[in-house]
């Protein structure tokens with residue numbers, strides 16, 4: 001999910017071409033700015049390329065910066081992203097729903113349309129109700145990295161990859177996504193015979209992906225990424241997609257190539273059957 005849904009992160013990507021990487025002094029200045037902005041009761045620390053601020057106990061904020069933020073930064077960079085975001089982005093970890101709503105209103109004048117958190121490229125802020133768990137945090141962290149490394153990445157893959165890591169773990173030293181709450185709705189849509197094709201998904205622009213979604217876009221993109229991951233093809237897909245994006249901006253041709261199916265329509269059916277075999281929680 002992104003608060004400023006389209007255009008803004010693309011603009012950041014374009015504007016950032018000539019920007020120099022933030023310096024030591026820039027980080028120190030951002031920490032001071034955020035401390036002054038938030039006042040008492042907050043811990044504000046560098047967690048490069050981010051700054052992390054939170055109103056849980058100081059030790060807890062530090063642990064989140066290390067165990068979630070730094071863990072995800074290291075793994076996302078290992079697997080995908082060469083460049084850091086061009087600007088320092090501050091991650092606000094509010095301790096509960098009340099703090100989240102109050103501070104989002106005070107700091108940004110926003111009424112969040114999600115209880116979990118969001119990324120606002122224009123405010124260079126990633127804002128979380130951290131009581132809902134670290135999953136959304138890792139999801140939102142993918143977006144500024146994607147903007148810095150693949151600014152023209154279409155929404156379907158940007159959200160598919162981000163969603164994949166909202167339930168994540170480490171396997172053989174790499175970050176992996178696990179099945180999560182998005183599975184059930186996707187399985188229902190598949191059983192009802194209502195899921196669109198990957199061609200249609202890849203053809204969506206931002207408006208089509210975010211605004212015209214009948215409820216399955218995120219899940220379809222996520223479980224396509226999950227399939228690619230489980231078949232050892234996700235990193236390959238990302239890197240080939242980036243390399244071929246001028247010729248194949250939607251990624252569809254690259255997807256067909258990387259999947260290596262004799263018959264892509266057959267693959268889609270097979271993928272749907274595979275999704276129906278997956279399990280999450282007590283389902």
Ligand SMILES: [Zn+2]
Nearest residue numbers: 001002159162
């Ligand atoms: Zn998102």
